[in-house]
Amino acid sequence: MSAKETSRAWWRSAVVYEIAAISFQDSDGDGYGDLPGLLQRIDYLKWLGVSAVWLTPIYKSPDQDFGYDISDFCGIDPRYGTMQDFERVRDALHAAGIKLILDFVPNHTSDQHAWFQESRTSRNNPKADWYVWAEAGPNGGPPNNWLSRFGGSGWEWCEARRQFYYHSFLTSQPDLNWRNEAVREAMANVMRFWLDRGVDGFRVDASAVLIKDELLRDNPRDPEADDNTPPPQKYAPVFTDDRPEAMGCIEFIRSVLDDYDERLLCGEVQGKTDRIGHFYGNDKPRMHLPLNFALLDTEWNAIALQATVDAYYNAIPDGGWPDFVIGGHDKHRVASELGEAQSRILAILLMTLRGTPFLFAGDEFGAEQVKIPPDRIRDPFEKLVKGFGLNRDPERAPLRWDDTGQGGFTTGEPWLPLDEDRSRNIEAQRREKRSLLHLYRELIALRHREPCLSRGEYRPRRAHNDIFWFARTLDKAEILVGLNLCREPRLWEWQGRGVTLISTHLDREQDKVEGPMHLRPNEGVVIKLNR
Missing domain, CATH: 3.20.20.80 (Glycosidases)
Incomplete structure (x- = not known):
């Protein structure tokens, strides 16, 4: 495209x-x-x-x-x-x-998928390398310290192959080998x-x-982990997540x-x-x-x-x-x-x-x-x-x-x-x-009706006094969005004249307005400026 x-x-x-x-x-x-x-x-x-x-x-x-x-x-x-x-x-x-x-x-996949059912039977079947398999560690345990997101080791033993397979999630969800x-x-x-x-x-x-x-290197301990950190997140997933490959x-x-x-x-x-x-x-x-x-x-x-x-x-x-x-x-x-x-x-x-x-x-x-x-x-x-x-x-x-x-x-x-x-x-x-x-x-209807909202540029304005606001612009059109993020009235300090397209409080819709204006508690307003 x-x-x-x-x-x-x-x-x-x-x-x-x-x-x-x-x-x-x-x-x-x-x-x-x-x-x-x-x-x-x-x-x-x-x-x-x-x-x-x-x-x-x-x-x-x-x-x-x-x-x-x-x-x-x-x-x-x-x-x-x-x-x-x-x-x-x-x-x-x-x-x-x-x-x-x-x-x-x-x-x-699921461990019930036909691909895994074949892969687990031996080390030399046609799909033997379709999943992440590895030899046991020196002590006969998992190959490294990688953890499953659902707790415990990310490695599960398969007796038929005398190897471990890796699962990022449940033991019943073996990881595919995308190097294949x-x-x-x-x-x-x-x-x-x-x-x-x-x-x-x-x-x-x-x-x-x-x-x-590919080298199956151990993940390091996460220095920010504490007693409130879930066990699967005790290690930083350096070698399992977001790899360049x-x-x-x-x-x-x-x-x-x-x-x-x-x-x-x-x-x-x-x-x-x-x-x-x-x-x-x-x-x-x-x-x-x-x-x-x-x-x-x-x-x-x-x-x-x-x-x-x-x-x-x-x-x-x-x-x-x-x-x-x-x-x-x-x-x-x-x-x-x-x-x-x-x-x-x-x-x-x-x-x-x-x-x-x-x-x-x-x-x-x-x-x-x-x-x-x-x-x-x-x-x-x-x-x-x-x-x-x-x-x-x-x-x-x-x-x-x-x-x-x-x-x-x-x-x-x-x-x-x-x-x-x-x-x-x-x-x-x-x-x-x-x-x-x-x-x-x-x-949703307004977004479809106003090209400025679906295609226009985002123009930030400085947040102040609990009001987050910005402009959307397209060609000569400009729409302002003002949001009061607190439970008290706030002054929204914008300049100009326009018409309210939509408001959380509904009673402002299609009103002609002029800035600055007061926003009521928890009020958001969308205004189309006059040009």
């Missing part, structure tokens, strides 16, 4: 909506969301106005890690339906003008399988760990995608903001959108936000396009952290910053962390690394569509408990014009 074509790419003006199908809508009463259920809710997605849906894994899987332990990359798990159900969802999304992005999991050209080609064929079926792109899982140190793997993945027109490659990356630029690539392109969680990882005040946004934009290479993510299946629900009033401020911020917004199903109506009783915990992270608040079930709980006992999600027992607050649901907020859900819908 040429630079000119990239500048017009659909994902630059898109709003991407992540869906965990298992928690979205159940169609058959078994308590698990599925593809026919998703099909029933496409009218909602069209009403909301999102441009693309990213689906977490729906592939065949033993489901020991939320479907990220895949036993067949090219098959639909029966829990979710059939390939015909997938095609119906794809066609309905496309008919509604919505793109479809799938999770691509290149780092590992046959593995690369096999994963390229997986991509082609779905691209040929009309998928519009991929979100790459765990992209920074695709290659491990991993960038070559991403370049290869991108090269496969680029054989198809207008397809998106986004992905999970690791490291601090100043590292994110590497995932875009230079002479050899990598990702279109390395996913950026900076808004979730900063203090929620005007000064900190000012610094976070500035540092992120400065880290993006020339020609790169930014993105901002406010939720995900591995992230605590932001509404539980900010509260309802400041969640409205976040909505305006997300939809007016320069870059592609990503939100997780439920964020649009302020879904919060759901309380999970100990006997209902499903997340292996919490089961294996206890006491550090790592449980991801609270954000993965099924959506509440209405105020009934099963929340409109299922007629059976939901696989995880629903939010106990029945009043916080989609249908109730659809009826209430002042709801967070309606605010998101109006912001």
Whole structure:
């Protein structure tokens, strides 16, 4: 894709909506969301106005890690339906003008995958080198000190081969050997399988760990680790994460995608903001959108936000396009952290910053962390690394569509408990014009309607007096965004005249305004200046 074509790419003006199908809508009463259920809710997605849906894994899987332990990359798990159900969802999304992005999991498979079943049988079978195998250490134990993210050694003994295999995650998720050209080609064929079926792109899982140190060198102790540090993080992952060779793997993945027109490659990356630029690539392109969680990882005040946004934009290479993510299946629900009033401020911020917004199903109506009783915990992270608040079930709980006992999600027992607050649901907020859900819908429509918000430049202004503000400009158009991040009124010191396009308080909309102006507690305003 040429630079000119990239500048017009659909994902630059898109709003991407992540869906965990298992928690979205159940169609058959078994308590698990599925593809026919998703099909029933496409009218909602069209009403909301999102441009693309990213689906977490729906592939065949033993489901020991939320479907990220895949036993067949090219098959639909029966829990979710059939390939015909997938095609119906794809066609309905496309008919509604919505793109479809799938999770691509290149780092590992399930230990039940046919590839691993063959690889583990001997040291000389055709797939013997398809996974990361190593001899035992001098004492007969693991080859080195590498740890699994889910606790304990990252190495597991295989008696048939008399060797250890490496697993970055569960013992049932052996890591593929991306130094093997046959593995690369096999994963390229997986991509082609779905691209040929009309998928519009991929979100790459765990992209920074695709290659491990060839010398198997021990990771050093993390000098900043203390008693509150989870055991898997006691060592700095110098030789297991973000290796330079991993960038070559991403370049290869991108090269496969680029054989198809207008397809998106986004992905999970690791490291601090100043590292994110590497995932875009230079002479050899990598990702279109390395996913950026900076808004979730900063203090929620005007000064900190000012610094976070500035540092992120400065880290993006020339020609790169930014993105901002406010939720995900591995992230605590932001509404539980900010509260309802400041969640409205976040909505305006997300939809007016320069870059592609990503939100997780439920964020649009302020879904919060759901309380999970100990006997209902499903997340292996919490089961294996206890006491550090790592449980991801609270954000993965099924959506509440209405105020009934099963929340409109299922007629059976939901696989995880629903939010106990029945009043916080989609249908109730659809009826209430002042709801967070309606605010998101109006912001998405405004973003599509105003080219300045989807394509314009970001012009920072100095944060002051608890107000974070900035301008967006395109040609002669200029839009100001002012956000009061405190619970008291504040003076917003801007100059000029304009009209209010949208406000968290709604009663200012379409008002003619003149700066400076007072913002009420927890108020955000978007103003189009007169020219």
